[in-house]
Amino acid sequence: MTDKAKTERVVHVPLGERAYDILIGPGLIGRAGGEISTRISGRKAAIVTDENVGALYLEELMDGLEADGIDATSITLPAGEKTKSFEHLTKVCDTLLSARIERNDAVIALGGGVIGDLTGFAAGIVRRGVRFVQIPTSLLAQVDSSVGGKTGINTRHGKNLVGVFNQPDLVLADSDALQTLSEREFRAGYAELAKYGLIDKPDFFAWLETNWQAVFAGGPERIEAIAVSCQAKADVVVADERESGRRALLNLGHTFGHALEAATGYDSARLVHGEGVAIGMVLAHEFSARLNLASPDDAARAEAHLKSVGLPTRIGDIPGVAPTVEELMEAIGQDKKVKGGQLTFILTHGIGRAFVADDVPSSEVIRFLEEKLGQ
Amino acid sequence: MTDKAKTERVVHVPLGERAYDILIGPGLIGRAGGEISTRISGRKAAIVTDENVGALYLEELMDGLEADGIDATSITLPAGEKTKSFEHLTKVCDTLLSARIERNDAVIALGGGVIGDLTGFAAGIVRRGVRFVQIPTSLLAQVDSSVGGKTGINTRHGKNLVGVFNQPDLVLADSDALQTLSEREFRAGYAELAKYGLIDKPDFFAWLETNWQAVFAGGPERIEAIAVSCQAKADVVVADERESGRRALLNLGHTFGHALEAATGYDSARLVHGEGVAIGMVLAHEFSARLNLASPDDAARAEAHLKSVGLPTRIGDIPGVAPTVEELMEAIGQDKKVKGGQLTFILTHGIGRAFVADDVPSSEVIRFLEEKLGQ
Structure with a gap:
């Protein structure tokens, strides 16, 4: 029995033609290319991350994607709730279009709930919907915002008041990524x-x-x-x-x-x-x-x-x-x-x-x- | 046989739980309140229009809604393709939230394709979707953009590259509104x-x-x-x-x-x-x-x-x-x-x-x- 088989768990979300898998276990960021390749036909990907998470995992993810023949670009945003804004949504959409992400290419959210919500929204509206992969790196995002398809941004009227329902095509919940969380974030x-x-x-x-x-x-x-x-x-x-x-x-x-x-x-x-x-x-x-x-x-x-x-x-x-x-x-x-x-x-x-x-x-x-x- | 029965046509679009009717005929703008009341439960509405169309039909529409007990607010945008932008999308969303439009209230697009596309997009993302009524006032919008649920805005990369699929709840194609079109617009x-x-x-x-x-x-x-x-x-x-x-x-x-x-x-x-x-x-x-x-x-x-x-x-x-x-x-x-x-x-x-x-x-x-x- 390999280490992977011993520890990895899969939760299948049976939503008809929007069904998808959540993989939970160690080492998933490095193996993302392989998991994406078997499920998504496009050979391009765009990663959206924030400064904190990007510094820790972006290189590993990009290398892994490249090794599996996926041509990836990335955009790194400021960390924090304020990033869930129309301003950053506009910026992410522009990046995805500049990278010529097409309907069967993957947009990857690498980060916590803020990055997941913003990126899922952008992936749901660029070309009226492209493929969407979540790599939640906080415990909150792994157990909450990566499941259910709710995406969105905040406005001066309140949180998450603008967004779409957009189920991901795949969720990779890498348990190793939780090691770098602060005690407060984990709690x-x-x-x-x-x-x-x-x-x-x-x-x-x-x-x-x-x-x-x-x-x-x-x-x-x-x-x-x-x-x-x-x-x-x-x-x-x-x-x-x-x-x-x-x-x-x-x-x-x-x-x-x-x-x-x-x-x-x-x-x-x-x-x-x-x-x-x-x-x-x-x-x-x-x-x-x-x-x-x-x-x-x-x-x-x-x-x-x-x-x-x-x-x-x-x-x-x-x-x-x-x-x-x-x-x-x-x-x-x-x-x-x-x-x-x-x-x-x-x-x-x-x-x-x-x-x-x-x-x-x-x-x-x-x-x-x-x-x-x-x- | 009333004049209405003689001339009005109804096209039903059978999209399951997203099914809706397109009413085609004279005088529909003035009768919008009644048609909306029988189909949508909310008692609030927000009208999005442009300067040209608003000057001609906004008052008639507001009066009709009021007469049927619907409390309507409105926003008037510049006419023209440039209005299909992130900037105006942000503005419309803000207006809808300020008016406290809820999920069962109606957002009404009064105008041509530009207003319909922008408003349909906003109605599809505010609160992740509120009710949406189209009152297309150009021939193009009546035969094209008011049917099919495609909404969106333009970016520097091209037209309609950002948007959602959002079927309207009702389309009122008022044939009287076409009388004010220029020959070029009608063509x-x-x-x-x-x-x-x-x-x-x-x-x-x-x-x-x-x-x-x-x-x-x-x-x-x-x-x-x-x-x-x-x-x-x-x-x-x-x-x-x-x-x-x-x-x-x-x-x-x-x-x-x-x-x-x-x-x-x-x-x-x-x-x-x-x-x-x-x-x-x-x-x-x-x-x-x-x-x-x-x-x-x-x-x-x-x-x-x-x-x-x-x-x-x-x-x-x-x-x-x-x-x-x-x-x-x-x-x-x-x-x-x-x-x-x-x-x-x-x-x-x-x-x-x-x-x-x-x-x-x-x-x-x-x-x-x-x-x-x-x-």
Whole structure:
């Protein structure tokens, strides 16, 4: 048995003619050329990456592609959430057209969620769609943004308000790439990973409570946890590709989380996405308990686990001046999960028992936030 | 029988969950509110128009929407092809988000192909897709760009190289709006109308040879010709929504036509799209004859009809300095209908017998163009 066969996991996402594989394991960046060649006919590729990830992995990826006869160009963008803008989208599209990327050529996103979202959007609109390969290099991107086909950019009105649904043709989740993440980045990704347990996998959540240290240390538990997460997300996406119903469950913690990100100006020094989701998930559990939908014990258990891995769990954990209730409500109102003025929230009946509530009165939300912020 | 029932035609485009109706007839702009209300649940709408069309029809449309209880905002853009840019796309998206257009609200394109393409793109990416209504006010837009779901903008690399497939939820082709078109604009639209005859409807082409003056004069022949054209395009689109095969036939005349537009700098004083297509269709027939695929008599017949309605049919008919073969080949190479370096052209075996040729050697194209340009 080779090392690869021992450790590599494949999650197949069965979306009809948009079906694709997620490969999870070590050494995938170096082997990308071979994996792409067997699935995509074009002999050209364009890599989009950021300054941090590019410095670490771009050369290895380019060499590997070249060795497999793929002619690759690349564009390196500034790291950070601000790169998800119309300005950089325009730049990436221009680069792809200059490189004469055709419909059967691959556009490769090498980086975290920012690069994946931006690149997937560009790949979905250049020539009305070219082939798209994701090489997510953060834990967050591996378990979340590389599965599901959501792409997009931010505007002054909020996050991800402009984009397309664009399923990748292939995802290569190289577990080696996670070795270079900071502790904080790894934890932020872990919040999304734990989310799948909180949504509808209570056994997985319990497994994480026991095994989280091994997941942080690396090795087979980490690959296992990533594979379970990708499978969990794939199951939801297959059931509801265009987000009309069940898929909304994936937004557990995200309405509050996005609002916190918006109200702190998307300043990653203060709050990154996964941290916002961690606080948001605890708020969603507490809000559910306040509405007598779940036991306060479950909220306490969710918080205890997220806290034990070092994640922030309360609005007060965010450094700097706390956002006001008005700022948070403004952001919640602009959030795209609004229907005819009513607020949609993901609430829960307990650990692993999340559900979609699309008739939450905003007055209840305001009162809850006022309580939380002591206003 | 009411006047409406006597004259209005409906073409249904049966695209499964993306199915929609095209209504063709007089007075539709004033009645838009009612038609939208029965099909779209949202009570908000945003109208995108240009300075020329807005001055003529925006007030009537806004009043009609208001009368039917739809709260509408509007944005008016400069007229002309240059509006199909990333800059204006960004602006339109910002307007839609500022107006808090939600997924079930309508974005309405009131204008010609430029407004339709830009607005359809914006409606397809804001919140990853909101409802989209087309009110095409040029003949070209009514018979071509309002059917088929292609949307997009131009870049310095060429036309329509960035966009999405986005089927409208409703098309209102108001025949009254054509009364304000200039003779030149009407003729440009007529080129696309005649195209459907040349592709695979020889009887329609013969009918046009006899009835074109009545189509130009207005009245029932005009509505009939628009309905036949919409139906013809709908048939092709239904058979091949994502343009992998048969749909390419709609590009008859477009590879040469786009190249001429690019090489003349998209200067509408020199050449508008429909005129480029007219010349391109004649070139496609002549090129087919040169390759011994069709009789030169058919090329002469196609040219004679287009010429009789006053359309340009030769590169020399374009005012100003003629483009060079190099300029045209550069544009053809960048055109999106390129596969692995090979050139794809729509050629013909005669009137109404067009076909897709995806292995045309560029050397043949160069020789043909050199001959045409006397170089």
